[in-house]
Amino acid sequence: MNKKLLFFAASAFLCCSPSGYSAFTLVKVTDISLGNVLAGPSGRQWVISTSGSVSGTGSSDYISGAQAGEILISDTTAPASAQIQAINITGTGGLSVNQITCSYNSGVEAHCDQSGYIVITGTLATSLKLGIDLQSTQFHNGGDSPQADFDIEITYQ
């Protein structure tokens, strides 16, 4: 299935609510992924932007496979004011998270882990892209399982 068809399928999937309902739908399409990187020491930083590009001091150890996170949001009662915020951010196994970034509907990439990011909802499925800035705090080998977790909360005002 090509990308256009896939997007159409996504919109069709999310745009239609059962009759009589007002409704809000969230579906996570992808998690953020750093892809493959080389083993290496602590202090390396990777910034995965909402477009999926990798930068930071650890980018020279990056090999391939990075991608931004993506969530599709639709709201049959749009427009409504909603706040997007990353909360409960944790890093374990030698990882720490510096910040989470968001871009809603292809808008400007902004921090969404501090005071929140206010958007106006739409009736059709709208993409929320997620990026992350993280740092290694220990040497990582091939067998390690470091992890970063966070909650993305969409809060209706």
Place this chain on the structure above:
Amino acid sequence: MMLKKIRLSASALLLVLISPCIFAKAALYLTEDVLFLSDKRQITSVDIINRGTRTGVFEVRWLDHEMQQDGVLKRIELGQLQHSLAPKVRYSPRRVTLQPGQSQRIKVALKRKAKQSPAGEYYSHLNVLTINDDLESTIELQQSADSEQQGLHVKARIGISIPVIWRHQVTAAKASLSVARAEGSKAKLRLEKKGQASLRGYIHVINQKTGQAAKPVMPVVLYPNLDNRLLELAVPDDNQEDLLVIYSASAKTEEAKDNALAQVNL
């Protein structure tokens, strides 16, 4: 130095390989975006539906927020706010596992002793958090001998919070609009509220010559803790003298013209 590859986020790599299956996840669907309780209507509900293709596990909890002057909701520790609804209601269930297409009604009811509360508008956000959006894969991974648990994982759990509001012995708030500042293509409007209740409505900017909307409708909410908000409005210079700004409970411009809560000429 011997180079070793760290396999990062096995699940995400799998998604790249089988991109047509990106919707192989639970999809969180709520049937309401705001719930109201009143002294007459003491029970309300919202349905959670899993419209995805995998089993999802959802947790239901309360969150408290206070609105800041710029309209941003600031998270406050639960129960710390005087207007928090959470201690005054009971709800169930608190965790649900839904297979694709299944739904669960979450009921919220005022506690009997809540009636003794001082008059006011009480509110909290009912939060539905996706704990697991692919239970089948989690179980398969746990059972697999060569499970790909190793590697760097970045996992986002997604949740929706909707306001639940109880107006206890309070009447609807009154709104007024004024122009705080108008400079060139930017105007600042002040939306003021009188009364203990919140204001929930939409700003419409109407070209008075054509009667048509000059800008997209903008939803604006004033929580009970605020008595006014400054709203920034970008307006085209050439239209500025002919613009009417209406605040209405209706999102439809034609209805808003007949049901304005407040209005001002720009």
